[in-house]
Amino acid sequence: MTIICAHIRLAVTAIALLMLAVAAAPVAAQQPGSVDPNAAAVKEQQLLQDHYFIRGLGTIPDTKSYVVEQPLGRVWRVVHEVWLHWIGSLVILGVVALLAIFYFTRGPILIEGGRSGRTMLRFTSIERFSHWMVAVSFVILGITGLNITFGKELLLPLIGPEAFSLWAIAAKYAHDYSSLPFVIGVVMLFLLWVRKNMLTAVDIEWFKEGGGMIGHSHPPAEKFNGGQKVLFWLVVLGTIGVAATGLFLLFPFYWTDIMGMQLAQVIHALVAIVFVALIIAHIYIGTLGMEGGFDAMSNGEVDLNWAKQHHSLWVEQELGQGRNAAPPAGATTTPAT
Amino acid sequence: MRAFLLACLAVLVIGAAGYCALDALQQPSGEAFATDSARIDPSWSWRTGLAAPSGSQCQPRKIWQWFFVDFRRPADELPVCSDSQ
Amino acid sequence: MARMKFLCDADRCIECNACVTGCKNENEVPWGINRRRVVTINDGQPGERSVSMACMHCTDAPCAAVCPVNCFYTTADGVVLHNKDLCIGCGYCFYACPFGAPQYPRVGNFGSRGKMDKCTYCSGGPEADNSPGQYEKYGADRLAQGKLPMCAEMCSTKSLLAGDGDIIAQIYKDRVAKRGYGSGAWGWQTAYRETIET
Numbered sequence: 001m002t003i004i005c006a007h008i009r010l011a012v013t014a015i016a017l018l019m020l021a022v023a024a025a026p027v028a029a030q031q032p033g034s035v036d037p038n039a040a041a042v043k044e045q046q047l048l049q050d051h052y053f054i055r056g057l058g059t060i061p062d063t064k065s066y067v068v069e070q071p072l073g074r075v076w077r078v079v080h081e082v083w084l085h086w087i088g089s090l091v092i093l094g095v096v097a098l099l100a101i102f103y104f105t106r107g108p109i110l111i112e113g114g115r116s117g118r119t120m121l122r123f124t125s126i127e128r129f130s131h132w133m134v135a136v137s138f139v140i141l142g143i144t145g146l147n148i149t150f151g152k153e154l155l156l157p158l159i160g161p162e163a164f165s166l167w168a169i170a171a172k173y174a175h176d177y178s179s180l181p182f183v184i185g186v187v188m189l190f191l192l193w194v195r196k197n198m199l200t201a202v203d204i205e206w207f208k209e210g211g212g213m214i215g216h217s218h219p220p221a222e223k224f225n226g227g228q229k230v231l232f233w234l235v236v237l238g239t240i241g242v243a244a245t246g247l248f249l250l251f252p253f254y255w256t257d258i259m260g261m262q263l264a265q266v267i268h269a270l271v272a273i274v275f276v277a278l279i280i281a282h283i284y285i286g287t288l289g290m291e292g293g294f295d296a297m298s299n300g301e302v303d304l305n306w307a308k309q310h311h312s313l314w315v316e317q318e319l320g321q322g323r324n325a326a327p328p329a330g331a332t333t334t335p336a337t
Numbered sequence: 338m339r340a341f342l343l344a345c346l347a348v349l350v351i352g353a354a355g356y357c358a359l360d361a362l363q364q365p366s367g368e369a370f371a372t373d374s375a376r377i378d379p380s381w382s383w384r385t386g387l388a389a390p391s392g393s394q395c396q397p398r399k400i401w402q403w404f405f406v407d408f409r410r411p412a413d414e415l416p417v418c419s420d421s422q
Numbered sequence: 423m424a425r426m427k428f429l430c431d432a433d434r435c436i437e438c439n440a441c442v443t444g445c446k447n448e449n450e451v452p453w454g455i456n457r458r459r460v461v462t463i464n465d466g467q468p469g470e471r472s473v474s475m476a477c478m479h480c481t482d483a484p485c486a487a488v489c490p491v492n493c494f495y496t497t498a499d500g501v502v503l504h505n506k507d508l509c510i511g512c513g514y515c516f517y518a519c520p521f522g523a524p525q526y527p528r529v530g531n532f533g534s535r536g537k538m539d540k541c542t543y544c545s546g547g548p549e550a551d552n553s554p555g556q557y558e559k560y561g562a563d564r565l566a567q568g569k570l571p572m573c574a575e576m577c578s579t580k581s582l583l584a585g586d587g588d589i590i591a592q593i594y595k596d597r598v599a600k601r602g603y604g605s606g607a608w609g610w611q612t613a614y615r616e617t618i619e620t
Contacts, residue, residue, distance in 0.1 A: 041469035044608050056463035068461045071612045073520040077484035132344030148490045165491050165508040177352035262517050364529045366454025
């Protein structure tokens with residue numbers, strides 16, 4: 001009996017000492033500073049330096065929300081509010097100023113010898129329809145697009161926040177949905193005119209003589225002169241640029257993450273600014289800048305003297321093939337000998 | 338002039354068509370950002386363990402499968418039928 | 423005057439999402455909109471950290487700067503709020519926000535995603551404090567009742583701190599001094615242009 005009690009006493013003592021040892025261990029670990037759970041952890045600034053943004057894993061299906069921090073948003077803010085603002089103002093106002101100087105010094109380019117009263121067909125109704133579809137959409141797109149950057153500065157103080165907000169909502173929808181007829185129109189114009197817009201040696205000569213705008217020469221030109229051909233290709237490139245980036249902006253985060261969206265917006269804005277400036281110059285030359293130029297797009301018939309002055313090779317081709325339309329005055333055109 | 342007016346009309350018509358098309362792609366974020374498994378298929382309910390369901394591809398579980406926690410599912414059944422309610 | 427800020431102690435966050443649930447409940451946030459969310463970095467690996475993120479109410483808020491209709495305003499407490507009546511839903515604030523705070527009720531094409539919604543620091547919007555109109559649009563206005571945002575109140579480990587910036591910075595500093603480690607105040611450099619020296 002006593003031996004059993006002795007064994008029991010021994011066992012109990014051993015267990016008690018063991019429990020004491022076990023209990024003492026955690027106390028040692030709880031001293032502050034001896035364990036740093038941060039040792040293997042990531043640091044915010046380190047992650048930002050490595051990747052420019054911090055992305056982890058979340059529990060909600062909106063995967064955009066897994067980005068904890070993207071300080072590039074502040075960079076985009078500066079680009080959008082400051083750089084695009086200044087570039088846009090300078091480029092567009094600069095072009096307007098240059099055109100004004102040109103108009104008041106050189107004046108409009110007049111038809112030499114005055115109008116002949118006889119006309120010939122330059123653009124068919126399909127060509128004119130496509131052009132005007134592009135033109136009307138472009139004006140809508142341009143004004144509503146510029147409204148995003150400049151509206152709050154120029155228009156908001158005039159009409160107040162509520163009215164401006166209503167206008168901005170309408171402008172935003174107009175911008176989104178005018179883009180489709182714009183692209184369709186440009187595609188139509190491309191198919192109609194691409195063959196006539198290949199640059200040739202004639203155009204190089206045309207450029208060398210300043211297109212007749214600098215000086216008073218009359219360089220020969222085909223249906224489209226060198227300047228028009230350059231405009232054609234710039235419009236095609238510009239449309240590809242704004243349409244592609246615009247598609248990304250129209251469907252946010254469908255194909256790209258936030259940095260892609262920021263880049264798409266900046267490219268869209270830069271191309272659009274250059275495009276607007278280009279078209280302002282185009283509108284100038286088609287309306288104020290050249291007597292008889294607007295006729296081509298308004299009813300498709302251009303004055304014969306205008307055509308001979310500006311597109312002499314085209315006149316020869318048309319008359320040679322006997323393809324000119326009957327002039328409204330009833331007089332017939334004489335074929336070139 | 339006619340070409341210009343027709344062009345204005347075309348811009349409006351094509352724009353409106355584009356609006357209708359894009360509107361069809363809209364989703365409320367409650368649907369877009371919700372997991373499929375959070376959808377409850379009402380025809381797959383333990384109550385239908387008593388009666389055969391109509392129009393559902395999920396075979397109803399027998400009552401004893403619920404009581405005795407039988408997680409097996411028929412081989413020809415879609416995995417989504419195993420999603421929790 | 424207090425300058426309200428958020429501080430998420432990434433070393434204490436256990437990813438319980440009580441802040442998310444509290445926010446959604448208090449403000450009747452619709453499905454799919456997540457004013458506050460918890461993101462885990464290095465999930466499952468040593469050094470896993472979770473951060474609770476919502477609008478940080480930045481100094482010189484980039485969202486306010488890029489808004490085409492200037493619908494944002496900053497209150498005297500430093501809380502960045504916006505006016506949903508003026509918002510046109512263009513989404514630019516989301517591109518500018520370093521923390522992804524703006525949310526939209528619809529997914530889809532530019533500008534038809536509905537009015538932007540975001541964390542309001544539980545202080546409502548431009549309508550009268552605690553009016554039903556304000557609650558419907560912006561959620562609870564706890565600040566006008568003298569309370570702090572629900573997310574911080576709900577935090578189970580008190581890792582998410584909300585309140586006057588100086589006070590919570592001091593709380594965090596004391597915490598770091600006492601326990602001997604701290605990964606810093608996440609987002610403070612980007613949002614407030616300051617760090618907490620520990």
